[in-house]
Amino acid sequence: MGEWIRALEALVMDAAFWNGRRVFVTGHTGFKGGWLTLWLNKLQAVVAGYALAPPSTPNLFEVARIGDGVRHLLGDINDVMRLSAELRRFESEVVFHLAAQSLVRHSYDQPLETFQTNIMGVANLLEAVRQAPSVRAVVIVTTDKCYENMNWAWGYRETDALGGYDPYSSSKAAAEIITASFRNSFFHQDRYPEHRVAIATARAGNVIGGGDWAQDRLIPDLLRAIEAGRPIVLRNPGSVRPWQHVLEPLNGYLQLAQRLVESGPAFAESWNFGPGENDSISVLEIVKKLNQKLGLPVSIETMEAPQLHEASVLRLDTSKARWKMGWRPAMTVDVALDWVSDWVLSYQSGQDMRAATDQQIERYQFLLQGAVK
Numbered sequence: 001m002g003e004w005i006r007a008l009e010a011l012v013m014d015a016a017f018w019n020g021r022r023v024f025v026t027g028h029t030g031f032k033g034g035w036l037t038l039w040l041n042k043l044q045a046v047v048a049g050y051a052l053a054p055p056s057t058p059n060l061f062e063v064a065r066i067g068d069g070v071r072h073l074l075g076d077i078n079d080v081m082r083l084s085a086e087l088r089r090f091e092s093e094v095v096f097h098l099a100a101q102s103l104v105r106h107s108y109d110q111p112l113e114t115f116q117t118n119i120m121g122v123a124n125l126l127e128a129v130r131q132a133p134s135v136r137a138v139v140i141v142t143t144d145k146c147y148e149n150m151n152w153a154w155g156y157r158e159t160d161a162l163g164g165y166d167p168y169s170s171s172k173a174a175a176e177i178i179t180a181s182f183r184n185s186f187f188h189q190d191r192y193p194e195h196r197v198a199i200a201t202a203r204a205g206n207v208i209g210g211g212d213w214a215q216d217r218l219i220p221d222l223l224r225a226i227e228a229g230r231p232i233v234l235r236n237p238g239s240v241r242p243w244q245h246v247l248e249p250l251n252g253y254l255q256l257a258q259r260l261v262e263s264g265p266a267f268a269e270s271w272n273f274g275p276g277e278n279d280s281i282s283v284l285e286i287v288k289k290l291n292q293k294l295g296l297p298v299s300i301e302t303m304e305a306p307q308l309h310e311a312s313v314l315r316l317d318t319s320k321a322r323w324k325m326g327w328r329p330a331m332t333v334d335v336a337l338d339w340v341s342d343w344v345l346s347y348q349s350g351q352d353m354r355a356a357t358d359q360q361i362e363r364y365q366f367l368l369q370g371a372v373k
Contacts, residue, residue: 028061029055
């Protein structure tokens, strides 16, 4: 039994691996990219972030001072010459690509922007990697919505068909195909001793956490409704999604990048990082639970007019990440909502949100150790 526990402990994200390692993050001014950048900073990695200006006011990047201690580069992922130059100049070893247009409903309003950013942005990043001899590992972050959605009751696996009804989902499916094409064409596993680059894609569920102020996203919409003293209007209250705290998939990305550096082609594939089976619940359930935790109840209304198409059921199968990589979620959805509530209440009371966010990362690292032991 002791050997089995030690084997599991070895699979937890290794903090020592990141100490002094040069990491390039695209999209570090966004919600998920901001949390990742802060975590890497705490792990004492040497980080450069490349992104557009923060997408909202307020935003996590400014509120939690994400730019402190990292090389902050304002740039467009579609400026391939600048992107390539910065990647080479920084001598990056690990690259996390999170720069994207990440909203389904916005993709209906701005389909060309969505396709340009999410499809050509990935192609630009991978072309830049081709020109950067220092790079050893690349994690391309896509989405659970890259699958051809059949409204199944069970979770999608990495081998299931890609698809996408709306521009956002289809752009992410295309990003997966482009990544596979670059990997096969320029970074094939049979030539790994020559190029020494391993590339993987990561597909996460619906992430929640403090510091998300995006439009048309459930929890930010709820908080804005509370602040304005008006009802929250739900488009699809019965839609089921795989909800998870933002730190859960980020832990997966960090573990995956380490495996890519250490084991190369063995992990250069697509990977799902989602919650436990019981944590894929409806939009309405999430709102009710968070309402209760915040202690600031808001009335709920539903839209009666026809809505833009969004899948009604979406779940992820994470068996591959669990058994091949040792990754597994450490939180239930109720615990994740507790952490969201704690962060929001800290912000509303005027606390130092860099410190509050750091504390949640530290707390999560202890939670990971407990989840293994």
